[in-house]
Amino acid sequence: MQLHTIWFVILAIFWIGFFVLEGFDFGVGMLHAIVGRDEQERKRALSTIGPWWDGNEVWLVVAGAGTFAAFPGWYATMFSALYLALLLVLVALMARGVSLEFREKSENPRWRSTWRWALTIGCLLIPLLLGVGLGDLLNGLPIDSSHEYTGNFFDLLTPYGLWTGVTLVALCLLHGATFLKLRTTDRVRERARELARPLGWAAIAGVVGWVIWTRSVAGGPDVPQPVEILAVIAVAFAARLAITDHDGLSFAASAVAIAATVGSIFIDLYPNVMVSSTNAAYDLTVNNTASGHYALVVMTIVAVIFFPLVLLYQGWSFHVFRARLKAPPESAEGQSRPEPVAPQPG
Amino acid sequence: MTNDLARWQFATTSIYHFLFVPVTIGLAFLVALLQTAWHRNQKPEYKRVTRFFGTLLLINVAVGVVTGLVQEFEFGMNWSSYSRFVGDVFGGPLAMEGLAAFFLESTFLGLWVFGWDRLPRRVHLACIWLVAAGAMLSAMFILAANSWMQHPVGYVLNSHGQPQLNNVWALFTNPTFLWGYVHVILASLVTGSLVMLAISAWHLRKQSKVEAFHHTARLSVLVLLPAILLQMFVGNKLGEIENTYQPAKIAAAEAQWNNCQPCSFSAFQIGGGNNDQTPTQVIAIPHLLSVLATGTWNGAVIGLNQLQKEDVKKYGPGNYIPDVFIQYWSMRVMAYLGSLIALLALWGAWLIHKGRLARSKWFLRAGLAAVVAPFVMNTAGWLLTESGRQPWIVQGLMKTVNANSPSVSSTDIWISLIAFVLIYIALGAADLILMLRYSRRDLDPDDGPEGTSPDKHAPTPAMSY
Numbered sequence: 039m040q041l042h043t044i045w046f047v048i049l050a051i052f053w054i055g056f057f058v059l060e061g062f063d064f065g066v067g068m069l070h071a072i073v074g075r076d077e078q079e080r081k082r083a084l085s086t087i088g089p090w091w092d093g094n095e096v097w098l099v100v101a102g103a104g105t106f107a108a109f110p111g112w113y114a115t116m117f118s119a120l121y122l123a124l125l126l127v128l129v130a131l132m133a134r135g136v137s138l139e140f141r142e143k144s145e146n147p148r149w150r151s152t153w154r155w156a157l158t159i160g161c162l163l164i165p166l167l168l169g170v171g172l173g174d175l176l177n178g179l180p181i182d183s184s185h186e187y188t189g190n191f192f193d194l195l196t197p198y199g200l201w202t203g204v205t206l207v208a209l210c211l212l213h214g215a216t217f218l219k220l221r222t223t224d225r226v227r228e229r230a231r232e233l234a235r236p237l238g239w240a241a242i243a244g245v246v247g248w249v250i251w252t253r254s255v256a257g258g259p260d261v262p263q264p265v266e267i268l269a270v271i272a273v274a275f276a277a278r279l280a281i282t283d284h285d286g287l288s289f290a291a292s293a294v295a296i297a298a299t300v301g302s303i304f305i306d307l308y309p310n311v312m313v314s315s316t317n318a319a320y321d322l323t324v325n326n327t328a329s330g331h332y333a334l335v336v337m338t339i340v341a342v343i344f345f346p347l348v349l350l351y352q353g354w355s356f357h358v359f360r361a362r363l364k365a366p367p368e369s370a371e372g373q374s375r376p377e378p379v380a381p382q383p384g
Numbered sequence: 385m386t387n388d389l390a391r392w393q394f395a396t397t398s399i400y401h402f403l404f405v406p407v408t409i410g411l412a413f414l415v416a417l418l419q420t421a422w423h424r425n426q427k428p429e430y431k432r433v434t435r436f437f438g439t440l441l442l443i444n445v446a447v448g449v450v451t452g453l454v455q456e457f458e459f460g461m462n463w464s465s466y467s468r469f470v471g472d473v474f475g476g477p478l479a480m481e482g483l484a485a486f487f488l489e490s491t492f493l494g495l496w497v498f499g500w501d502r503l504p505r506r507v508h509l510a511c512i513w514l515v516a517a518g519a520m521l522s523a524m525f526i527l528a529a530n531s532w533m534q535h536p537v538g539y540v541l542n543s544h545g546q547p548q549l550n551n552v553w554a555l556f557t558n559p560t561f562l563w564g565y566v567h568v569i570l571a572s573l574v575t576g577s578l579v580m581l582a583i584s585a586w587h588l589r590k591q592s593k594v595e596a597f598h599h600t601a602r603l604s605v606l607v608l609l610p611a612i613l614l615q616m617f618v619g620n621k622l623g624e625i626e627n628t629y630q631p632a633k634i635a636a637a638e639a640q641w642n643n644c645q646p647c648s649f650s651a652f653q654i655g656g657g658n659n660d661q662t663p664t665q666v667i668a669i670p671h672l673l674s675v676l677a678t679g680t681w682n683g684a685v686i687g688l689n690q691l692q693k694e695d696v697k698k699y700g701p702g703n704y705i706p707d708v709f710i711q712y713w714s715m716r717v718m719a720y721l722g723s724l725i726a727l728l729a730l731w732g733a734w735l736i737h738k739g740r741l742a743r744s745k746w747f748l749r750a751g752l753a754a755v756v757a758p759f760v761m762n763t764a765g766w767l768l769t770e771s772g773r774q775p776w777i778v779q780g781l782m783k784t785v786n787a788n789s790p791s792v793s794s795t796d797i798w799i800s801l802i803a804f805v806l807i808y809i810a811l812g813a814a815d816l817i818l819m820l821r822y823s824r825r826d827l828d829p830d831d832g833p834e835g836t837s838p839d840k841h842a843p844t845p846a847m848s849y
Contacts, residue, residue, distance in 0.1 A: 089494035100482035107479035110471020117460025139446035
């Protein structure tokens, strides 16, 4: 395999890792105010992602920076073309990150509700807009012979891109619900299970529609490809298992569903990295956007050394905090116990 | 116009980002020191101050991280021509930052925050040190990338005239990088220790938890003193390096329009911008500029007018002189405030020696006021570095004016600029409110040394974000 192909695969893995890991963070963020009816429960719902979301976000950073390093031409065209969409993603990421950190720091109800909304909307917008962006890579955007985007913001909102975004939002919601079920007990878990039924159907509809649409957008054979079939099977399993007590299996299934969906985008894309709807000759490919051989060798060595390390310590962090979050004893919950003076950072 | 707006946006967002970065780097290191002290002596008040300053650290990390994402995206969004042109070299360190540093910092921060009652003590202590290391590593890769813009090394031009990396080692042994990186780390230690000093001073003046905050005041002075003294040497050395590779930057910082030998240092002047070559010099110190810029008593400094002529010969017609006003004053703001901080640190050290640190009313007052200084100095430092590189975005290789995104309109940038400014004001306000609130809060009295936290039964929810 050539180095630029290896880097295309690495970037696809970063994007898959991002959606699998941040997917449940976004899902929990969107659902936290529904599965939690009072402050205690909302806090518990958000605590399920507490130790991890910040590290999960880095998968997006390495996807972006890795594109910059390995395919500067792709990075330049994609980020400038998706300008306003990425602006919104940034705003949403800021809202999400800061509200998770700041919401607890004051008991003022208005402060709380402001951050609650910021969190919910932020977590909805990020997968939606990134989904639009990824869908557009495959669907094609007006790009000229010098690889410059010639459209405006509304040209980004292609129907296929939007459907990709909506599908990813639905998958994140289901993934968040299966994750909440896995990590909580009592009422929070019950509500997550109740929500899983409609969310499961929505995700199935999203993925099935997406696979059919993708077949016509991506060209090639009319029959769904193996990874696309995997996505459909996984989402069906996830939806079915989410209403049972097989918490671990249903979470695994929703993770596979997200991974297979995001993975399919990249499989269908290769060897292109951005399709030009203006003229197929202007397509950006792994070939015409990649860095030189030396730079790719250096980056490959760096990735071979550090990426396994990252997997190791991130995996360890998931292992350390694997226990379910239990509700506080009833006695404590009844009385208006003073907010534990979060001595703790965080 | 579009280009100017893109520059305004990058300047605004990066200066803002760098208000938080040095606090994070500096405080992470200091919190790690505090926790190490607790680990050694087992005194409960050390645990309390560790957690107290840990909370402040986290508030800043939150803003630092999200504003850092903006920087990461901005290269492609606003500067796509630049990204396309230099990605082969410049993209590498950014990706390395993510893989080697950013993952490390954020994963172990999560482990540290939530691991208090979960992890063995030693492991938990290692987590905060890894956070501190991750923050410093992060800065290393960013500085390596930035230094390449100041003094490009380790590349060849390919057939399209584009720079391609051919020696990665050169990126990390670039003299501009080595000195610039040490400069930034010291600036972060100065910032962190001044923040810690100010908060400790506030509590000492209120006579609250005197013993605990006496420890942190002492620690901050003991970190500040060597950091600021070294910094004066390193800053000066960095000036010499830049004078070698970017003579216009330093000549502009000294408002030195014509060749001189020996050169006197203008300590203060009125007027003297780009359209005014003969300012009213108020104070000039003979030989000092020669010493500062070249390290010799009678060293020669080439003037801006001569540099301009050389550059025109080399690169074709154009204006190669950076903004003299910005250069001149950012240099002086740094040097003068730095000297004042050095005096403050010496004063503090003397008081520690006399055993009067916690009782000196005037020192505590000064220590509180000094918290503004590092933010001003850090900003001045980046203005000097980045404005001094103009008109180049990569010294000698690409001009800033050619670097922005052709497909992005002024309207796009206006929208994003306004959005960022509004959000950053809101973020800044929230951060400031929280910092003030949490800095003034008392240490948690119930938070005993050994698993006696009030939320023992449900440790994780209480420690959630």
